[in-house]
Amino acid sequence: MADSTTNFSQKQASLEKKTRIGESLIHVVLFACALCSIFTTVGIVVILASQSALFFADPQVTLLGFFTSFEWQPSIGKFGILPLLNATLLTSFIAVVFATPFAILVAIFLSEFTKPRIKAIIKPILEVLAGIPSVVYGYFAVGTVTPVLQRVFGSDTVEFYNTASAGIVIGILILPILITMIDDSLTSVPNNLREASFGLGATRLQTSFGVVIPGSFSGIAAAFILGFSRAIGETMIVALAAGAGSALTWNPFRGAETMTGYIVRISGGDISYNSIDYNSIFAIGLVLFLATLGLNIISRRIVKKYQWNV
Amino acid sequence: MKSIIQIKNFNFFYGESQALHDVTLDFNENQISALIGPSGCGKTTLLRCINRMNDLIDDTRSEGNITIHEKNIYLAEVDPVEVRRKVGMVFQKPNPFPKTIWDNIVWGAKINGYTGNLEELVESTLTRTALWDEVKDKLHTNALFLSGGQQQRLCIARAIAIKPDVILMDEPTSALDPVATARIESLITELKKRYSIVIVTHNMQQAGRISDCTSFLLNGVVVEHGRTKEIFLNPKEKKTEEYISGEFG
Ligand SMILES: Nc1ncnc2c1ncn2[C@@H]1O[C@H](COP(=O)(O)OP(=O)(O)OP(=O)(O)O)[C@@H](O)[C@H]1O
Ligand SMILES: [Mg+2]
Numbered sequence: 001m002a003d004s005t006t007n008f009s010q011k012q013a014s015l016e017k018k019t020r021i022g023e024s025l026i027h028v029v030l031f032a033c034a035l036c037s038i039f040t041t042v043g044i045v046v047i048l049a050s051q052s053a054l055f056f057a058d059p060q061v062t063l064l065g066f067f068t069s070f071e072w073q074p075s076i077g078k079f080g081i082l083p084l085l086n087a088t089l090l091t092s093f094i095a096v097v098f099a100t101p102f103a104i105l106v107a108i109f110l111s112e113f114t115k116p117r118i119k120a121i122i123k124p125i126l127e128v129l130a131g132i133p134s135v136v137y138g139y140f141a142v143g144t145v146t147p148v149l150q151r152v153f154g155s156d157t158v159e160f161y162n163t164a165s166a167g168i169v170i171g172i173l174i175l176p177i178l179i180t181m182i183d184d185s186l187t188s189v190p191n192n193l194r195e196a197s198f199g200l201g202a203t204r205l206q207t208s209f210g211v212v213i214p215g216s217f218s219g220i221a222a223a224f225i226l227g228f229s230r231a232i233g234e235t236m237i238v239a240l241a242a243g244a245g246s247a248l249t250w251n252p253f254r255g256a257e258t259m260t261g262y263i264v265r266i267s268g269g270d271i272s273y274n275s276i277d278y279n280s281i282f283a284i285g286l287v288l289f290l291a292t293l294g295l296n297i298i299s300r301r302i303v304k305k306y307q308w309n310v
Numbered sequence: 311m312k313s314i315i316q317i318k319n320f321n322f323f324y325g326e327s328q329a330l331h332d333v334t335l336d337f338n339e340n341q342i343s344a345l346i347g348p349s350g351c352g353k354t355t356l357l358r359c360i361n362r363m364n365d366l367i368d369d370t371r372s373e374g375n376i377t378i379h380e381k382n383i384y385l386a387e388v389d390p391v392e393v394r395r396k397v398g399m400v401f402q403k404p405n406p407f408p409k410t411i412w413d414n415i416v417w418g419a420k421i422n423g424y425t426g427n428l429e430e431l432v433e434s435t436l437t438r439t440a441l442w443d444e445v446k447d448k449l450h451t452n453a454l455f456l457s458g459g460q461q462q463r464l465c466i467a468r469a470i471a472i473k474p475d476v477i478l479m480d481e482p483t484s485a486l487d488p489v490a491t492a493r494i495e496s497l498i499t500e501l502k503k504r505y506s507i508v509i510v511t512h513n514m515q516q517a518g519r520i521s522d523c524t525s526f527l528l529n530g531v532v533v534e535h536g537r538t539k540e541i542f543l544n545p546k547e548k549k550t551e552e553y554i555s556g557e558f559g
Contacts, residue, residue: 115368192405196465198366200418200472201395210417215408 048289051282058276066283072246072262074277081287083246087163087256091238092231094167094252095174100224102171103178104213110179111186112208123180130176138240141169146241153253161243161255169241170234174227181226185219185303186212218306222299229295233288235260259284314339314506315360315476320374322355322364322530329355331530332374337523342498342507344521344538346514348553352530353510357478360508361397362390378476395422398469400479404461406453406468411436411445414453414464415471422472431471439467440497459490466497470505477501479509483516495520514554518542526550 056063060077069080110119146165150158158164189212197207213220243255244265257265263281271277315337322330329352337343345353358364360376362383375384383393406414415432424431432449436442441463445456453464462482469477479498483491498507499520511517517524518538525535526549534541534550545551 190405192401192403193407195363195366195399195401196405196407196468197418199361199363199394199399199401200421200468201391202418202421203391206421210421211407 045289048282048286051279052286054274055276055279055283058279060276070248074280079280081259081284083248084257084259084262084284085287086248086250087238087242087246088232088258088260090250090252090256091163091167091170091234091242091258092228094164095170095231095234096178096224096227097171098168099171099175099178099227100220103175103182103223103227104220106175106179107182107186108208108213110183112204112212126176126179134173134234134236135240137169137173138236140172141165141237141241145169149253158253159243159255161241162253163242163256163258164252166238166240166242166258167231167252169237170231173234173237174230177230178223178227181223182216182220185216185223188219189215218302222302225295225299225302229292229299232295233260233292235264239264259288311341312339313337314379315508316377317356317360318375318377320356320359320372320376322352322359322372323370324367325369329530330359333530333532335525335532335535337506337508339506340502340504341522342502342509342520344517344524345508345510345527346512346517346524346553347527347533349512351527353527354480355530356527357480357508357510358399360476360478361394361399363394363399365390395472396474397476397478398472398474400462400465400469400477400482402481403485404458404465406456406461406464408452408454410450411453411456411464412449414468418468419471424472435467435471438470438500439463440493441467457490459486459493462486462490462494463497466494466501470501474505476506476508479507481510481512484512491516514542514556526553528553 055061056066061079066079066081068082069078070082071078071080072083110122114122142165145168146158146160146162149162149165150160193211193215194207197211202210238258238261242258242261244257244261245255246262247254247256249256263284266277266281313336315335317333317335320330320333321328333356345356347353355364359372360378364370364372372384375382377383378393378397382388407417409417412432415435416428419428419431433442433446436445441460444460445464453461456464462485466477466479466482482498483494486494495516498509501507502522509517509521521538523536524538524541526533526541526545526547528549534545534547536546541550542554545554
């Protein structure tokens with residue numbers, strides 16, 4: 001009897017909380033890391049917002065004018081973001097339109113036509129492609145793509161700095177991420193749909209285009225949007241290839257400075273702190289930040305909402 | 311009674327492991343042939359060999375041959391795609407395409423080169439699968455909104471829209487309730503007037519109710535094959551009797 005009582009109390013003791021120093025330490029370190037990344041993000045937003053506020057506080061600038069006027073000439077006090085925004089949208093649009101069809105084809109090849117073993121070889125190669133510094137792509141645009149465009153369309157039509165060249169090369173830059181995203185979404189199409197299609201006497205190609213692609217339309221749309229958001233933020237390529245100096249044009253063979261291109265040029269130049277030019281890059285940065293954030297959220301929403309429930 | 315499918319000395323392998331051993335079977339035209347047997351005995355494997363669906367699985371191989379209408383479908387020059395156009399398939403889990411009801415039926419017909427009147431095709435196949443009255447007002451809504459039983463009837467409609475000679479069905483009612491099951495069973499019985507049907511089922515009553523002949527498989531071997539009545543009333547093999555009476559499986 002007494003024996004069993006001791007036994008019981010011993011067991012109870014073993015249920016008590018213990019302090020595990022290693023565990024707690026790791027907990028604290030990890031929490032600190034998480035806090036760091038949150039603080040960094042908050043810091044970026046705060047600086048973007050406060051410097052932008054300085055910019056908008058300047059009497060030469062109005063919020064309405066910033067978003068609606070057609071000229072960006074800081075030297076003569078004209079601050080309309082539209083030419084820069086237009087150039088950004090133009091290069092990004094060229095990039096996704098150029099890259100998406102190609103990415104879809106590669107993704108179909110990877111997900112529907114290759115054995116897993118071969119796919120395991122090709123995918124890392126794509127990841128290497130994604131690791132090339134974008135300045136290299138920039139020189140590729142200036143040194144290769146632009147001359148080719150000039151040869152094909154004539155050097156009278158194609159200016160040396162032009163948005164087409166930058167757009168195409170941004171397209172190449174975002175290819176790996178597009179391919180990966182589209183491949184993921186094709187792969188997630190349930191196999192029983194493929195079997196249904198093969199069972200009706202469809203070929204692999206018919207199955208890919210008739211069943212798998214329509215079945216992952218949302219994933220492709222999400223990839224398109226995310227690719228667009230990446231393209232908007234791309235900097236080195238446009239800085240090198242799209243030209244300096246804002247221009248409001250839809251002609252892809254003319255030069256036009258993008259938002260990121262302008263930011264690079266100003267921040268790299270010898271403009272003094274707290275000048276209006278300097279502050280303007282924060283306002284533009286804020287617009288970029290909000291645009292990419294919005295697009296990323298939309299893209300994630302689409303992926304989540306239309307996921308296959310298997 | 312004319313024989314339509316002959317399986318001769320057929321072996322099938324997933325990699326190193328053999329799933330079918332020397333299977334020899336005959337299925338007749340305009341009959342319903344049932345494949346029964348415990349889980350893992352190779353029913354699905356055998357069914358999928360009849361339209362060369364297993365070609366799609368990596369690292370599989372087969373020996374022996376299967377002839378349909380006197381044509382050996384395992385000859386090297388035979389295109390599996392063409393085989394599947396003659397031998398349709400209905401799966402265990404209803405798997406309509408995430409397209410409209412209309413497109414579900416029309417898509418397969420189109421890729422098979424159907425050039426006739428599409429409205430006629432949709433109406434006649436849906437009528438034959440007893441689905442027309444239920445869906446005629448929503449042909450252009452997504453098929454995924456249909457109930458499970460309706461989806462399965464749509465899958466059958468989709469299969470017959472390409473006018474195959476044979477329809478393979480792998481436990482077509484296992485995901486359905488008794489009412490939907492009864493509808494599908496009467497549909498299958500109706501369909502045998504025009505098609506030859508091979509059906510896998512775990513449901514002994516179902517096999518007894520609808521099939522003309524039955525094959526009992528065990529561990530990839532055909533234990534017994536014959537008229538359903540005889541198999542159910544006077545099985546020759548002890549194993550068959552035990553399985554049918556529910557002593558194992
Ligand atoms: N894709 C595959 N790869 C490897 N082995 C497989 C594959 N599919 C089936 N098998 C094996 O082949 C054997 C027969 O399987 P099969 O699916 O034909 O059985 P079944 O009779 O249809 O069973 P159930 O009644 O459970 O559906 C099993 O041992 C199974 O493990
Ligand atoms: Mg099975």
